[in-house]
Amino acid sequence: xxxxxxxxxxxxxxxxxxxxxxxxxxxxxxxxxxxxxxxxxxxxxxxxxxxxxxxxxxxxxxxxxxxxxxxxxxxxxxxxxxxxxxxxxxxxxxxxxxxxxxxxxxxxxxxxxxxxxxxxxxxxxxxxxxxxxxxxxxxxxxxxxxxxxxxxxxxxxxxxxxxxxxxxxxxxxxxxxxxxxxxxxxxxxxxxxxxxxxxxxxxxxxxxxxxxxxxxxxxxxxxxxxxxxxxxxxxxxxxxxxxxxxxxxxxxxxxxxxxxxxxxxxxxxxxxxxxxxxxxxxxxxxxxxxxxxxxxx
Numbered sequence: 449x450x451x452x453x454x455x456x457x458x459x460x461x462x463x464x465x466x467x468x469x470x471x472x473x474x475x476x477x478x479x480x481x482x483x484x485x486x487x488x489x490x491x492x493x494x495x496x497x498x499x500x501x502x503x504x505x506x507x508x509x510x511x512x513x514x515x516x517x518x519x520x521x522x523x524x525x526x527x528x529x530x531x532x533x534x535x536x537x538x539x540x541x542x543x544x545x546x547x548x549x550x551x552x553x554x555x556x557x558x559x560x561x562x563x564x565x566x567x568x569x570x571x572x573x574x575x576x577x578x579x580x581x582x583x584x585x586x587x588x589x590x591x592x593x594x595x596x597x598x599x600x601x602x603x604x605x606x607x608x609x610x611x612x613x614x615x616x617x618x619x620x621x622x623x624x625x626x627x628x629x630x631x632x633x634x635x636x637x638x639x640x641x642x643x644x645x646x647x648x649x650x651x652x653x654x655x656x657x658x659x660x661x662x663x664x665x666x667x668x669x670x671x672x673x674x675x676x677x678x679x680x681x682x683x684x685x686x687x688x689x690x691x692x693x694x695x696x697x698x699x700x701x702x703x704x705x706x707x708x709x710x711x712x713x714x715x716x717x718x719x720x721x722x723x724x725x726x727x728x729x730x731x732x733x734x735x736x737x738x739x740x741x742x743x744x745x
């Protein structure tokens with residue numbers, strides 16, 4: 449099995465990077481990548497643990513970028529761009545220093561969400577949410593978890609459906625980079641940018657999706673996630689077709705978040721009739737090797 453889309457407690461997952469690797473070993477996952485939201489802070493522990501457990505690992509991240517939903521023409525969505533860095537080093541970390549600005553925007557939003565919840569009568573503080581997140585990157589799932597703990601909601605889904613999702617009572621938007629800037633950031637750090645779970649873009653027209661994908665390819669997109677934990681067969685076949693058409697790496701990832709998404713297990717079986725996992729990893733390494741030659745010393 450393989451899983452190139454996972455999250456740890458350094459963003460909105462519940463497993464530490466070490467626990468994530470241990471779960472991968474337990475579930476016989478052959479290759480894994482840590483792709484925390486707008487954060488690379490867990491990669492050092494992740495790579496060290498993977499080495500100790502003799503499992504193939506790739507450092508990564510997932511950048512949230514602003515996205516215009518074609519159906520209404522408004523910038524009211526988020527496009528997620530995964531970045532893979534097989535040749536992780538200090539230069540990579542330095543090149544990704546702009547992530548701090550993205551995280552700062554998230555940190556500005558969190559107190560506003562708490563204020564809105566308090567106005568609705570919820571006894572929740574930012575301090576206890578940060579403590580629940582073990583003082584790592586705080587996101588809406590951590591706020592939802594505290595709401596569950598205090599019995600304000602039954603589960604994570606209700607927290608988002610009633611309060612935290614876009615258009616709900618405690619939703620607060622945040623400033624995001626453009627897809628072009630997100631891709632550029634990954635490329636300049638010697639990484640391989642990949643479009644995550646394209647179905648989340650909510651594009652029903654093949655022509656519109658092709659136009660969006662072509663724009664991303666022009667920015668430097670190198671791959672597309674073709675299989676996720678919830679992919680349908682027809683979606684996978686369609687995305688594989690686009691991968692072939694635009695010479696993109698076809699990747700696989702569950703979007704594992706631990707207990708924050710209990711229905712999703714770590715690892716996805718890769719159908720070798722569609723594309724061998726060795727080919728996927730080799731392509732990422734090959735493209736990253738080329739990009740690493742361009743990094744500034």
